[in-house]
Amino acid sequence: MAGITVTEAEALMRKDLNAMKKEYTKMRDIAEKRIKRLRSSEFNDTSAYKSHREGFQKLRDIDKRDFAKAFSELSKFINAKSSTIRGQQDIRRKTIRTWRDQGLNLNQKNYDKVIKILEEMRRQKLVYGSDKVIELADCMLYLDDQQTNEWLDHLDTLLQHTEELQEIPNLNGYDFDEIMDMIGD
Secondary structure, X not given: OOOOOHHHHHHHHHXXXXXXXXXXXXXXXXXXXXXXXXXXXOOOOOHHXXXXXXXXXXXXXXXXXXXXXXXXXXXXXXXXXXXXXXXXXXXXXXXXXXXXXXXXXXXXXXXXXXXHHHHHHHHHOOOOOHHHHHHHHHHOOOOOHHHHHHHHHOHHHHXXXXXXXHOOOOOOOOOHHHHHHHHOO
16 A cells, blocks of 8 residues: 555545544654664665654644645555565565666675665766666775765766776775776776
């Protein structure tokens, strides 16, 4: 189930608003626990967590005109597979299996870097094949968060040079200018 739409929530409100308010409070408690678990897990960088890290409004803070929308958003989160640790693990496992079935070297180790690269590619509107993304992710495996972010700032250039990057044994610790000197760009 994908959750309740705003229109469905409005119809339910006309039937029994008090029951919906009780359900909202119950669902909010569940959602807050899930958000807390995601925050303290390896999945604290996922869009499911990022888009809900502030949590959901308490019932008393919701304007009556906005209740149907708030109820709908909360029910969609509760019903989303990505809102649980188990769901996130299943999504990761399925993604890895699908990419491997296509002959690509996605694995547990490079998965997070691949996802960061894909998100940044979407943001920058870059288009590259999956093989290039995975090759770059493999080169980035041992970079810390600061280095990863620096690399993502130069994603287009780095994706153009994945073959040269793969020939360098350990890229950890080099800044972008040093890397560009090494690959001759």
